[in-house]
Amino acid sequence: MSQPFTVSLVCWHDGEPLLKAIRSAVFIREQGVPEELEWDEHDATCRHALALTLQGEAIGCGRIFTNGHIGRIAVLPQWREKKVGTAIMEALLDYAAAHDYPQVDVDAQTHAVPFYQRFDFVEQGEVFIDAGLPHIKMSLTLKQ
Numbered sequence: 001m002s003q004p005f006t007v008s009l010v011c012w013h014d015g016e017p018l019l020k021a022i023r024s025a026v027f028i029r030e031q032g033v034p035e036e037l038e039w040d041e042h043d044a045t046c047r048h049a050l051a052l053t054l055q056g057e058a059i060g061c062g063r064i065f066t067n068g069h070i071g072r073i074a075v076l077p078q079w080r081e082k083k084v085g086t087a088i089m090e091a092l093l094d095y096a097a098a099h100d101y102p103q104v105d106v107d108a109q110t111h112a113v114p115f116y117q118r119f120d121f122v123e124q125g126e127v128f129i130d131a132g133l134p135h136i137k138m139s140l141t142l143k144q
């Protein structure tokens with residue numbers, strides 16, 4: 001059976017209300033990230049992945065900077081473990097490959113390290129705290 005959701009790439013201008021709804025639910029309300037840290041000037045220049053149900057409800061998101069930094073990967077709790085996160089990562093990695101980015105990286109929350117390892121991201125350096133949560137940098141080489 002085909003997936004009961006779609007993932008598309010959008011700019012902040014087009015996706016803002018839906019992207020904000022997902023990130024507010026996951027990062028601010030569920031994980032306790034302070035609102036002033038969640039929203040930054042980078043959203044306007046990033047490319048965003050947006051996952052929607054076939055009924056048009058927003059269920060997941062992520063973003064990639066022009067330098068290949070990936071972040072804000074979030075899936076609503078009731079949609080986790082259904083490959084929505086995988087589809088978001090695939091869309092962002094396809095975008096990076098299409099734009100000849102040599103490498104991508106992510107500041108992974110430590111609980112999500114196994115998720116990123118599935119795409120061959122490799123841990124770099126030490127665990128650090130960001131927005132009150134433990135993170136570790138991970139990178140993936142796309143082109144030698």
Ligand SMILES: CC(C)(COP(=O)(O)OP(=O)(O)OC[C@H]1O[C@@H](n2cnc3c(N)ncnc32)[C@H](O)[C@@H]1OP(=O)(O)O)[C@@H](O)C(=O)NCCC(=O)NCCS
Nearest residue numbers: 073074075080081082083084085086108109111112114115
């Ligand atoms: C991390 C997150 C985006 C994963 O999304 P998801 O849609 O549940 O992921 P998928 O269903 O595509 O999972 C793909 C695989 O990774 C595994 N996986 C997913 N999240 C995992 C986690 N937190 N820890 C370990 N493994 C995980 C799944 O078990 C699955 O394995 P399988 O291929 O054997 O079935 C989601 O759990 C989430 O939004 N968490 C809260 C926000 C967050 O912490 N984001 C990461 C910020 S760095």
